[in-house]
Amino acid sequence: xxxxxxxxxxxxxxxxxxxxxxxxxxxxxxxxxxxxxxxxxxxxxxxxxxxxxxxxxxxxxxxxxxxxxxxxxxxxxxxxxxxxxxxxxxxxxxxxxxxxxxxxxxxxxxxxxxxxxxxxxxxxxxxxxxxxxxxxxxxxxxxxxxxxxxxxxxxxxxxxxxxxxxxxxxxxxxxxxxxxxxxxxxxxxxxxxxxxxxxxxxxxxxxxxxxxxxxxxxxxxxxxxxxxxxxxxxxxxxxxxxxxxxxxxxxxxxxxxxxxxxxxxxxxxxxxxxxxxxxxxxxxxxxxxxxxxxxxxxxxxxxxxxxxxxxxxxxxxxxxxxxxxxxxxxxx
Amino acid sequence: xxxxxxxxxxxxxxxxxxxxxxxxxxxxxxxxxxxxxxxxxxxxxxxxxxxxxxxxxxxxxxxxxxxxxxxxxxxxxxxxxxxxxxxxxxxxxxxxxxxxxxxxxxxxxxxxxxxxxxxxxxxxxxxxxxxxxxxxxxxxxxxxxxxxxxxxxxxxxxxxxxxxxxxxxxxxxxxxxxxxxxxxxxxxxxxxxxxxxxxxxxxxxxxxxxxxxxxxxxxxxxxxxxxxxxxxxxxxxxxxxxxxxxxxxxxxxxxxxxxxxxxxxxxxxxxxxxxxxxxxxxxxxxxxxxxxxxxxxxxxxxxxxxxxxxxxxxxxxxxxxxxxxxxxxxxx
Numbered sequence: 001x002x003x004x005x006x007x008x009x010x011x012x013x014x015x016x017x018x019x020x021x022x023x024x025x026x027x028x029x030x031x032x033x034x035x036x037x038x039x040x041x042x043x044x045x046x047x048x049x050x051x052x053x054x055x056x057x058x059x060x061x062x063x064x065x066x067x068x069x070x071x072x073x074x075x076x077x078x079x080x081x082x083x084x085x086x087x088x089x090x091x092x093x094x095x096x097x098x099x100x101x102x103x104x105x106x107x108x109x110x111x112x113x114x115x116x117x118x119x120x121x122x123x124x125x126x127x128x129x130x131x132x133x134x135x136x137x138x139x140x141x142x143x144x145x146x147x148x149x150x151x152x153x154x155x156x157x158x159x160x161x162x163x164x165x166x167x168x169x170x171x172x173x174x175x176x177x178x179x180x181x182x183x184x185x186x187x188x189x190x191x192x193x194x195x196x197x198x199x200x201x202x203x204x205x206x207x208x209x210x211x212x213x214x215x216x217x218x219x220x221x222x223x224x225x226x227x228x229x230x231x232x233x234x235x236x237x238x239x240x241x242x243x244x245x246x247x248x249x250x251x252x253x254x255x256x257x258x259x260x261x262x263x264x265x266x267x268x269x270x271x272x273x274x275x276x277x278x279x280x281x282x283x284x285x286x287x288x289x290x291x292x293x294x295x296x297x298x299x300x301x302x303x304x305x306x307x308x309x310x311x312x313x314x315x316x317x318x319x320x321x322x323x324x325x326x327x328x329x330x331x332x
Numbered sequence: 333x334x335x336x337x338x339x340x341x342x343x344x345x346x347x348x349x350x351x352x353x354x355x356x357x358x359x360x361x362x363x364x365x366x367x368x369x370x371x372x373x374x375x376x377x378x379x380x381x382x383x384x385x386x387x388x389x390x391x392x393x394x395x396x397x398x399x400x401x402x403x404x405x406x407x408x409x410x411x412x413x414x415x416x417x418x419x420x421x422x423x424x425x426x427x428x429x430x431x432x433x434x435x436x437x438x439x440x441x442x443x444x445x446x447x448x449x450x451x452x453x454x455x456x457x458x459x460x461x462x463x464x465x466x467x468x469x470x471x472x473x474x475x476x477x478x479x480x481x482x483x484x485x486x487x488x489x490x491x492x493x494x495x496x497x498x499x500x501x502x503x504x505x506x507x508x509x510x511x512x513x514x515x516x517x518x519x520x521x522x523x524x525x526x527x528x529x530x531x532x533x534x535x536x537x538x539x540x541x542x543x544x545x546x547x548x549x550x551x552x553x554x555x556x557x558x559x560x561x562x563x564x565x566x567x568x569x570x571x572x573x574x575x576x577x578x579x580x581x582x583x584x585x586x587x588x589x590x591x592x593x594x595x596x597x598x599x600x601x602x603x604x605x606x607x608x609x610x611x612x613x614x615x616x617x618x619x620x621x622x623x624x625x626x627x628x629x630x631x632x633x634x635x636x637x638x639x640x641x642x643x644x645x646x647x648x649x650x651x652x653x654x655x656x657x658x659x660x661x662x663x664x
Contacts, residue, residue: 192531193622199524204599204646207646208602210644211606211644211645259598262598262601265597265598265622266596267594267622269594270594274543312542312543313539313543314539
């Protein structure tokens with residue numbers, strides 16, 4: 001038996017960072033995926049290969065022992081697998097391979113896509129079907145750890161359910177509205193500047209809140225206003241040209257606020273400037289900032305121009321529909 | 333016999349990046365040093381320990397063979413040692429220890445300080461005295477390699493000779509004027525964001541020149557104007573208050589241009605804003621940008637205030653006289 005599970009990476013259309021403090025955000029899955037291939041094997045060994053290294057352990061009555069982890073960065077992946085094996089009472093040994101098209105440390109939530117596809121594969125291996133909307137509960141505690149204590153968890157919703165989602169939180173309950181009418185295209189640029197999410201989410205923003213609490217939260221409130229305007233546009237049946245331009249403008253406004261919170265990066269600014277000059281409807285960073293990716297809202301007509309302009313900066317680009325299918329599980 | 337050689341780290345007061353293209357710059361050594369302790373031993377083994385790892389090799393007639401390098405980042409250090417051993421006909425085996433107070437990858441030219449102190453120690457071991465002004469010729473080819481092909485070499489002049497130096501280049505000949513009248517103090521902040529010099533010097537600026545040649549060089553010309561104004565001030569016997577403020581203002585202007593060349597970093601901007609609010613005469617990044625350090629021009633009266641303000645951002649600070657002694661070699 002062979003199982004193939006895959007989950008997409010994501011971009012924050014609006015509201016990253018504020019989302020960590022309970023503010024609403026709009027997040028979308030994009031056309032780069034992480035895939036886990038898993039097959040049951042005889043014996044009592046499990047073995048997981050990925051580009052970061054290898055995890056090996058002994059499986060005995062749904063417990064893992066005698067672990068060997070070739071790279072300390074895989075520690076959290078191991079703990080997740082261990083927990084899921086216990087949750088689903090996985091009894092059979094297996095070999096798994098993790099392959100990712102999502103650049104690590106780029107802000108497209110590669111770690112979330114890994115956890116989602118592992119959850120999909122392991123639950124399927126145990127003949128358990130987990131609803132995509134339940135992925136959040138399994139994965140969130142681990143994502144918090146990866147991000148250094150603070151996390152919105154929005155990436156989990158997006159990677160598992162897919163599409164474009166407006167996510168709000170009330171008393172720790174996650175509410176979600178999916179937009180499915182509007183077709184949007186992005187050109188995503190990876191600045192190639194690595195920035196661990198921890199640096200901004202766990203260090204910088206808390207230090208800024210300590211110094212200028214009112215200022216930071218008034219900026220988060222402004223972001224909330226932008227998110228709410230975007231929701232009105234995305235809820236329409238179709239966007240006319242001027243409304244697409246409005247949506248792009250909201251991206252630019254969100255970027256301005258992130259910039260004032262010291263969250264951009266000169267190379268992202270360089271890319272954003274080039275994308276706007278090349279006709280992007282709007283452009284902003286996505287995710288943690290200080291590196292990683294930005295994206296431009298493009299039309300089928302100007303996306304090639306924007307791609308060329310972004311590549312002239314030395315960045316690597318991805319052209320993608322905004323909002324693609326979430327978790328996909330296949331059994332062979 | 334034991335030899336102790338040390339060399340200081342540096343800050344660019346004015347002109348980094350432009351200097352890589354032959355423009356003038358003003359650079360100063362600061363009060364954090366790298367120290368090499370070396371002692372001759374019997375046998376034919378050399379062994380160098382540093383915080384990055386260990387280099388071992390066999391010495392035979394001033395040639396090194398059978399090398400063992402525990403960390404690939406030490407490769408260039410090994411090549412430098414090998415070359416210097418040949419240059420100075422070092423015949424006796426030795427053990428060396430490299431210790432540094434200069435944070436690696438911070439823009440205070442820790443790599444240059446390592447090479448300078450190694451050169452000092454190895455030449456002394458061979459009973460050869462190298463004039464500080466000749467250090468440049470020995471070290472420059474290696475610094476170019478470390479910086480990915482492009483380098484100004486100004487850090488070598490500063491680490492070896494010390495003080496505050498105005499450096500110009502004519503037909504590849506390095507000219508130098510040292511300012512020794514003016515006492516200046518800096519509060520330096522390490523943003524803790526690591527940025528390999530290569531990313532900006534070998535990738536970003538060349539990509540910008542390719543796209544907007546005239547714009548980049550007109551900004552380098554503006555920087556040259558700032559450097560020349562600063563030279564007039566630093567050549568005086570003493571600065572009155574308003575002149576100190578002028579010097580600080582020139583730092584701010586240089587920072588603005590670096591920012592427009594997409595060379596700053598939000599965390600540096602955060603530090604710069606805090607330093608200015610705390611009364612700094614001026615503040616700018618130093619070195620490659622995209623992380624690393626910034627410094628504030630301070631007075632004895634406000635330097636504690638500035639230090640506190642910078643630390644509130646989460647940065648690590650160093651208070652230093654601007655312009656300290658260059659290479660120091662002691663034999664015990």
